[in-house]
Amino acid sequence: MSTPRNDVPRNNDLPDRDGGPRQNSAPKPRSTRPSTRGGSRPRRGAPVAGTRPNRGGAGARTRQAPVPQPQRISRYRQWYGTLHPSLQLIGLQLWMPLFFIVGFCLCYVFAFHSPHPHDVPIALVGSDPTLVAAVQKALPGEYVFHVYDSLAQAKRDVLAGTMAVAYDPSTNELFKASAHQFQVASLVPATLSTVLTGIGVAAPTxxxxxxxxxxxxxxxxxxxVMLAWCIGGYMVAMFIGIMGGPLRHRTRMAVIVVGGLVISLITNTLAGPVLGAIHGHWIELVLIAWGWIVAIGLAVNGLSYFVGRFIAAPAMICFVFLSMPSSGGAYPKWFMPEPFAWLNHVVVGSSMVDMIKHQIYGVGPGPARGLITMACYAAAGLVLMFFGKMWWERRRIRAIVTGRTTMFQDAQTANREFLGEQRDAELERHGLTSTETGTLSVLRDDDWEDARVGGDVFTGGRDGLETETTPTGRIPVVRSGDRSGPSGRPGGAGTGPRTRPAPRSDAPRASAGSDAGARSDGDRPHGRHAGQ
Known part of the structure; x- marks a missing residue:
């Protein structure tokens, strides 16, 4: 594969305005050290690579580093490297769908296939030993009664979410808050009503x-809405971790902050004014979502230094697979099995859902718990970024010095070479070739042949390309003698070779060769040297 060189200007075979050839300029000498041309700069007084100061202040030649041992390649890796480069890249990414289906089954199916109440807190105003004994006998371990002296305090705890429902035996009345937890408000009053009617008490109000x-x-x-915020936050940081390894901290953080604001504006605009699922509170929700997306992005960004391109795995585990069942959005923690019931205290989903419900409906705990959780995740992300950057740089220089590569890097290199070869082959099918400087030139008639590799419509050719003939076919050269135009102006439209696509003739190549002697230009080659 021919690749353009940086020290030779491109298109140097085209004529200038005066009709003369363009002179190739010599490559400019490098006047700066390589480290000063990029983003990092050497510290003042730092020794140049290859020398070290001695006691007298003069530079002394350092000892050459030992030659690293060659990387040991397993038989499986050697066999895998013989596959098609595209198949190698596909195979190295199939871990993601496998991980997704396993995580979905272990987290979602396991958590939601049979939710059952356990230790559901009930606020009991006053005392009712008969009801407590009947519930413990009929439903052991499912409900826990907490005695309250004040009905107002019991109602406040129901609205805050610390109590599922409140029951006042003096008035035979149950109090619930559907806006905080719809499943609790539907199931618990029906269960307690059944127990009360079983002991001879009328159905409560x-x-x-x-x-x-x-x-x-x-x-x-x-x-x-919480799930949309989580996915948006971790995906922004995930792509930064996969493709933005050398970026500085401030660049990464700027992308996370700006991306978080954009995602917050889009999600809240769609959920609110567009779909009508939320009425009002647009500015407050935008700010809440922005803070959470930035906190999640910082945490995922810090993790990306340690896991590299596999960052999707820990990100989805922390912010999707574990966060959603433990959030209390679908079922409360009193209905979820362990460890999801305990994770309700630490995952971002529970704090996000509580902040959304408190802002929209005025239920659940206040914003203090959510803000503390948000700050903890952001601080953890900053700490991981600080230490992860140093660890990543040590791994990078070790890989460069030892020359070690991964299977994914080898597959990417092989795929680049394959695409370059296919580019040259496609140009040759159209009668073109690429020079070392990247300039396209036209092949001679004897050097050009449109030979497609056999295949069928389902599998294609062996080279991975389509097997049909090209619609353009041979690309002939239109010479200056055959072009009409002003001849007095140098460098005008009539100077220099030009190419244009033309339909390929269906006649066999043998007949075309028999008529070659009758043409005025004979067997002269096409291209920029046609006149020689």
Missing amino acids: ITELAPLPAWDEYGTVAMY
């Missing part, structure tokens, strides 16, 4: 403290 609006009938909007 159910009072709604925080009803759900018509546009969020089942209370799932907060969960899905």
Whole structure:
């Protein structure tokens, strides 16, 4: 494959305005050290590579580093390197769908296939030993009663989410908050009503403290908005970690901050004014989402230094697979199995859902818990960035010095070479060739042949390209003698060779060769040297 060289100007075979050939300029000598041309600069007084100061101040030649041992390549890796480069790249990325389906089954299916109440807190105003004994006998381990002296305090705890429901035996009344947890507000009052009627008490009156609006009938909007924020935050940082390894910290953080603002504006605009799932609170939700996306992005960015291109795995584990079942958006923590019930205290999903519900419906804990969790994740990300950058640089220089590569790097190198060969082959099929400077020139008639590799419509050719003949076919040369135009102006439209695509003739090449003697230009080659 021919690649353009940086020290030779391109298109130097084209004529200048005066009709004369362009002179090739010599490559400019490098006047700066390589380290000063990039982003990093050497410290003042730092010794030049290859020398070290001695006691007298003069530079002394350092000892040459030992030659590293050659990298040991396993038989499997040797066999894998014989596959098609595109197949190598595809195979090295198949871990992601496998990881996704395994994580989905272990987290989502396991968490939601059979939710069952356990240790559900019930606020009991006053005392009712008969009800407590009946519930513990009929439903052991499912409900825990907490005695309250004040009905107002019991209602506040129900709205805050620390209590599932509140029951006042003196008035035979149950209080619930559907806006905080729809499943709890539906299941727990029905269960307690059944127990009360079983011990001879009339069905209690159910009072709604925080009803759900018509546009969020089942209370799932907060969960899905939280999921959109989480996915947007970790995906921005994930691509930074995969493709932005050498970037500085401030560049990465700038991308995370700006990307977080854009994602926050888009998600809240779609969920609110466009879809109507949320009414009002647009500015507040934009700020909350922005803070969470930045915190998640910083955490994922810090992890990316340690896991590289596999950053999608820990990011999805922390912010999707574990966060969503433990968030309390679908089912409360009192209905989830372990470890999801305990993870409700530490995952970002629970704090995000609580902040959304508190902002929209006025239920759940205040913003303090969410802000503390947000700050902890952001601080953890900054710490990981600080130490991860140094660790990543040590790994990078070790790989450069030892010459070690990964299977993915080898596959990328092989794929680049394959694409370059296919580019040259495609140019040759059209009667063109690429020079060392990247300039395209036309092949001679004897050197050009459109030979396609056999194949079928399903598998294609052995080279991976289509097997049909090209519609353009041979690209002839239109010479200056055959072009009409002003001849008095140097460098005008009539100077220099030009090419244009033309339909390829269906006649066999033998007949075309028999007529070659009748042409005026004979067997002269096409291209820029046609006149020689």
